[in-house]
Amino acid sequence: MRFTKWIFLLAGIIFTSFAFSLKAQDSAIVKLPDTLRAVKYKKPVLTILLPLYLDSAFDASGQYRYGKQFPRFMLPGLEFYEGVQLAIDSLKKEGVVLDVNIVDTRSSQSLGNILAQSVVKNADLLLAHISFNELKPLAEFANDEKLPFINVNLPNDGGVTNNPYMVILNSTLQSHCEGIYNFLQRNYGKGPIVVFRKAGAQEDRLKAYFSDVEKATMGTALKLKYVTLPDGFTEAQLKIHLDSNRITMAVAGSLDEGFARHLAIHLATLNKTYPVQVMGMPTWDGIRDLDKKEYKDLEIFYSIPFNPVRTDALSEAIGRHFKDNLFSRPSDMVFRGYETMYRFGKLLQEQGPNISSSIGEKKHKVFTDFDIQPVLLDNQKQQLDYFENKKLYIIKKLNGAVQTVF
Structure with missing residues (x-):
């Protein structure tokens, strides 16, 4: 039944995408009070670029290509789209025009042809769920067109510099390191902190980020102890760096998921006699089995840029919609689609073509307290690099229970 619902939704996207394209050619008049109806206003144009794979899913006759299967690679874009649609419904009810x-960025057209479409070039705001290879050309296009572009999902600058029209919502790794360091500084400044890492270029980059934060800190710097572990490291190799008389904060200095699991499992065992907590990287949010018995009683922390709390009335309503209509639970991508469409849609209606100067306004919050700040390419010259969401949430997982702690 869930599979059938997704297929109907895909078919609906084909129709609505075509309808949206027709709408974009129409310069409709905003409904205004009598005193203003003589003045014509063009609706603000918001264009959303998503990997929907419609050309892959259906053939020229409209037949679904995958039989009774539903490819997982289609889900992120489809779930984001569903969140966008729910937000559009909410905005319509509020009279937002x-x-x-x-x-569809995964259509048969090239990215260059997609960006040449009038609905993209004539937009007042672009929201994009993109891949790494699409980031730089899209950012360059936005800069050339002086068109604000919000990178919703990719936690990377993609080598983009000197671009005041790019906004990164999914905070970069460097920002996560800053947030993690600040959290540790506030809560573990006097205790032992051991950064367990493995050899590698990525791990060296993480260490460099922490070192940069340390140099720039206004408070007392943390005394981070770096330990490089071999492949297949043992509990004995961890134990010598722990203290049986006080809690040690262990930081996972690697993004590798295999390393993360191996480290956490060993620390959970050692925790019985050597009290320890572990700070993971933002990639730990994708490890779905941290509530298993192998991690029992181990307090696990990590950072994420989007509010994980789903106890508000709106989140519960979205959950009911998915349960009743798709026989499933909404993913994080659904909530991300909803809050970006709603928040920036409201802001676009208010600001119109001037939205670039107001993109960081802290208003129209849905789930996340976005803190969009300029990132400087040159601090002395105050040269702007791009904008980025600097708000991070530190969450704690313990025996399956999830809690926001910072």
Whole structure:
């Protein structure tokens, strides 16, 4: 039944995407009070670029290609789209008037041809769920067109510099290191902190980020002890760096998921006699089995840029919608689609073409307290690099229970 619902939704996207394209050609008039109806206003245009894979899913006759299967690679874009649609419904009820265009970045067209479409070039704001290879050309296009572009999902600058029109919502690794360091500084400044890592270029980059934060800190610097572990490290190799008389904070200085699991399992065992807590990297949010018995009683922390709390009335309503209509639970991508469409849709209606200067306004919160700040390429010259969401949430997982602690 869930599979059938997704297929109907895909078919619906084909129709609505076509309808949105027609709408984008129409310069409709915003409904205004009598005193203003003589003045014509063009609706603000918001274009959303998503990997929907419609050309892959259906053949020229409209037949679904995958039989009774539903490819997992289609889910992120589809779930984001569902969140966008729910937000559009909410905005309509509030009388928000926008021209919204959905563009499939996985259509048969090249990215260059996609960016040449009028619904992209004539937009007032771009929201994009993109891949790494698409980031730089899309950012360059936005800069050339002086068109604000919000990178919703990719936690990377993609080598983009000197671009005041790019906004990164999913905070970069460097920002996560800053947030983790600040959290440790506030809560573990007097205790032992051991950074367990493995050899590698990525791990060296993480260490460099922490070193940069340490040099710039206004408070007392943390005394981080770095320990490079061999492949297949043992509990004995961890134990010599722990203290049986007080809690040690162990930081996982690697993004590798295999390393993360191996470290956490060993620390959970050692925790019985050597009290320890572990600070993971943002990638730990993707490890779905941290509530298993192998991690019993180990307090696990990590950072994420989007609010994970789902106890508010709106989150519960979205959950009911998915349960009743798709026989499933909404993923984080659904909530991300909803809050970006709603928040920036409201802001676009208010600001219109001037939205670039107001993109960081802290208003129209849905789930996340976005803190969009300029990132400087050159601090002395105050040269702007791009904008980035600097708000991070530190969450704690313990025996399956999830709690926001910072």
